[in-house]
Amino acid sequence: MRNFAMGRYRPYNTPMHRLDARVKIIALVSLMVAVFLGYGSVPLNFIIYGLIFLGLVVAMIIGKVSFLGVLRAIKAMWFMMIFILLFNVLIPTKGGDYFLIGDFKVYYSSIYNTLYIVFRLFLMLMITSILTATTSPMDMTFGLEFLLTPLKWIKVPVSSFAMILALALRFIPTLTEDTERLMRAQASRGVDFKEGKLKEKIKSITSLIIPLFSSALMRSGDLAIAMECRGYDPKAKRTKFRRKNWRISDTLWLLFFLVIFGGSIALAVLGGKYDFFQMFLDLFK
Amino acid sequence: MPIKIENLFYDYNPNTPFVAHALKDINLEIGENYFYALIGETGSGKSTLVQHLNALLWPSKGTIRIDEHFIDGNNKKLQKKKKKGVKKLRSHVGLVFQFPEYQLFEKDVLKDVAFGPRNFGIKEEEAIQIAKDSLNLVGIDESYYNRAPFELSGGEKRRVAIAGIIALKPKILVLDEPTAGLDPLGEKEMMDLFLKIHQNGTNVILVTHNMDIVLKYAEKVIVMDKGEVKRFVTPLELFQDQEFLNTVAIEPPLVFKVARELIDNGLNLDLKNISDLPSLASEIAKSKGETK
Numbered sequence A: 001m002r003n004f005a006m007g008r009y010r011p012y013n014t015p016m017h018r019l020d021a022r023v024k025i026i027a028l029v030s031l032m033v034a035v036f037l038g039y040g041s042v043p044l045n046f047i048i049y050g051l052i053f054l055g056l057v058v059a060m061i062i063g064k065v066s067f068l069g070v071l072r073a074i075k076a077m078w079f080m081m082i083f084i085l086l087f088n089v090l091i092p093t094k095g096g097d098y099f100l101i102g103d104f105k106v107y108y109s110s111i112y113n114t115l116y117i118v119f120r121l122f123l124m125l126m127i128t129s130i131l132t133a134t135t136s137p138m139d140m141t142f143g144l145e146f147l148l149t150p151l152k153w154i155k156v157p158v159s160s161f162a163m164i165l166a167l168a169l170r171f172i173p174t175l176t177e178d179t180e181r182l183m184r185a186q187a188s189r190g191v192d193f194k195e196g197k198l199k200e201k202i203k204s205i206t207s208l209i210i211p212l213f214s215s216a217l218m219r220s221g222d223l224a225i226a227m228e229c230r231g232y233d234p235k236a237k238r239t240k241f242r243r244k245n246w247r248i249s250d251t252l253w254l255l256f257f258l259v260i261f262g263g264s265i266a267l268a269v270l271g272g273k274y275d276f277f278q279m280f281l282d283l284f285k
Numbered sequence B: 001m002p003i004k005i006e007n008l009f010y011d012y013n014p015n016t017p018f019v020a021h022a023l024k025d026i027n028l029e030i031g032e033n034y035f036y037a038l039i040g041e042t043g044s045g046k047s048t049l050v051q052h053l054n055a056l057l058w059p060s061k062g063t064i065r066i067d068e069h070f071i072d073g074n075n076k077k078l079q080k081k082k083k084k085g086v087k088k089l090r091s092h093v094g095l096v097f098q099f100p101e102y103q104l105f106e107k108d109v110l111k112d113v114a115f116g117p118r119n120f121g122i123k124e125e126e127a128i129q130i131a132k133d134s135l136n137l138v139g140i141d142e143s144y145y146n147r148a149p150f151e152l153s154g155g156e157k158r159r160v161a162i163a164g165i166i167a168l169k170p171k172i173l174v175l176d177e178p179t180a181g182l183d184p185l186g187e188k189e190m191m192d193l194f195l196k197i198h199q200n201g202t203n204v205i206l207v208t209h210n211m212d213i214v215l216k217y218a219e220k221v222i223v224m225d226k227g228e229v230k231r232f233v234t235p236l237e238l239f240q241d242q243e244f245l246n247t248v249a250i251e252p253p254l255v256f257k258v259a260r261e262l263i264d265n266g267l268n269l270d271l272k273n274i275s276d277l278p279s280l281a282s283e284i285a286k287s288k289g290e291t292k
């Protein structure tokens, strides 16, 4: 359970890791926007997705993010891809070019639509796995808290949410460790988690869940008492233990992603009106 | 049941930045009919090693043979089929985990102890009878049978959990710090129980930090340090070798500390003759006689 290849924070010290978490979160949002927009013409869409893909590959190499997880995701997506393709082909579309399989019209647009969905999901997976692999949960929480500051003005308890998130993230490894330990302990009492009839399966799951809940509840009780003993007050103004220095490179990357954000929206809006790819080709005529 | 471990390596989280080389080239041969202790500093790999003995962890490299069971960490193809025979091995090697009280889950004490035997295919009534016998052994009486395990005290939970493993009637009983956190009397009762089980023909491997227990109960002691087995000797041989003890940060039992202080203060004692309190006393008397 602990060798989750995808999405797990890997504590290296690379430029990707040193980049401020807030910049990375903004980058995630703007890249997601760029990925989910359509740019009018088919070739232009694929060019832009391709560019983003190349950029992400470079980021993964720099940040030492494991390719394995992403590759596994592709494997898992095969089935979905076929399913979406069937779905798209069977739904009647407005028209355009098509080719025939027997008597059945298959529109090119339905194939493109399938590819778009697959590419988008795939790019999104890459983006999120880069973010989570190169940003420690603590930094991520602080980053989110900072970016959600505007919500504080309308009395949303952002700090409390951030604390809850930080605690939840903090206890994921502990809980996985507990689960593993318990699985092994029950296995040595003859529990078989993989095989057996339904009734036995239910029994083996109970032998895991009950002790797990009881220790988790006990832990959270202890934690609450410990926090209260140290004077935790959810309403108090907090200072940060770790101050990150904002560097020039952070500013530059922030600007870069803001440009991508604005640029992709502009391109998408204009792309609806003009066919940029055709205009580009026309230049060479 | 003889155990033979050859070139055993184990890594936690292999191929990640979190990799921990917990066991490094372990070689051990253990015969028949034994009560052995396994000691070493915190983090030296004791718990990791004992979990290999009933295939809860699978070696990264190396082999373990326990009677007819063969655990082969070198053959990667075998990994897929490894589950075969593992259940039988687990009924032969009973492992009591560190803090076993966390594995209790049944509605009442009796059911929880009977859970293990039931898993190994023993009929309900028989399992209940075995459970009663095991609880009796660990000193939990009838009034506890129908109580929920969660309402018991820490020490009582511990006993119930240990009974849960004893009920499997293993041929090798492996105990990972079974007495940590018990009161001195409870500790002694528990140890005497393990001795009794041993005398009834069960092999015992005991992980502990308590050197007085090692001296009193263990026939031989395996010393681990940073994932390696450093010594496999009798407790006397170990505690008389002060130089080695210093290198692995183990404090000898009180008797040996006293003897050493006496020697340092000029008393002419022979460490080789000392094994417990009476022998220390007679050694002191002897040296006094000489000086007179």
Ligand SMILES: Nc1ncnc2c1ncn2[C@@H]1O[C@H](COP(=O)(O)OP(=O)(O)OP(=O)(O)O)[C@@H](O)[C@H]1O
Binding pocket: B012, B013, B020, B021, B022, B040, B041, B042, B043, B044, B045, B046, B047, B048, B049, B098
């Ligand atoms: N689940 C795990 N993941 C990663 N590393 C681990 C894990 N369990 C143990 N280790 C590491 O393996 C090494 C050996 O641990 P082990 O639990 O076997 O020590 P131990 O000798 O039983 O210590 P103790 O006396 O404290 O019980 C330690 O360095 C530990 O940090």
Ligand SMILES: [Mg+2]
Binding pocket: B046, B047, B048, B098, B176
């Ligand atoms: Mg241990």
